[in-house]
Amino acid sequence: MRILALTLDLDDTLWPVLPALQRADEAVDAWLRRHHPDVALKWPIEAMRALRLQVAAERADLAHDFTTQRQLTLQQAFDACGVIEAPVDALWEIYFAARNAVELYADSLPALQRIAARVPLASLTNGNADLQRVGIHAHFAHHICARDTGVAKPDPRIFLAAADCLGVPPANILHVGDDPAMDVAGARDAGLRTAWINRRGEPWPEALGAGPDLDLPDMAALADWLDAQATA
Helix, strand or coil: CCCCEEEECCECCCECHHHHHHHHHHHHHHHHHHHCHHHHHHCCHHHHHHHHHHHHHHCHHHCCCHHHHHHHHHHHHHHHCCCCCCCHHHHHHHHHHHHCCCCCCCCHHHHHHHHHCCCCEEEEECCCCCHHHHCCHHHCCEEEEHHHHCCCCCCHHHHHHHHHHHCCCHHHEEEEECCHHHHHHHHHHCCCEEEEECCCCCCCCHHHCCCCCEEECCHHHHHHHHHHHHHC
């Protein structure tokens, strides 16, 4: 493989996302209990999550936009309680700050530093992580997210948008991610090369067709592979 650039998934590739999402839900709930106890009583965390799933199901046009989905969820929760001026912006900031207070896997930052010194990096995500808030923006040349692109992985168009940003043909881009369907199959079908960050050592799901070009246990292994390619 002649790799000239990388696209890189974020959630569950560089950090575990569920703990951050849990803390974000808890931060919103704590604020509601202090300032709008009636809303908190009607919409505890599990009920708020169910409402968000309902919003997602009703608004298929927002499948690529988790931010607007969550903001609409908050608005509907307040509407149901008869609150006319819902503090959606303030609550979104509380949620967003906690959601981006992630804890990187131990291998992620050292690997990012090594990789970014070799090839241009673009983050490519369906989520709403903020590289500036996470503190790793300096390692990336571009940030491609589903909300801005209008389509989400595994749609080939988001991968091709990343290729356009990088100015590199898809065949010379290695997409790296943890999700077999969203990352590996999606990137493969868009013509990119693929690396699966397979931290649990799971078998490849054969139903998805051809497996990844690289099956790696962590980001350090990816950095090692790139170093080896450079000296081959």
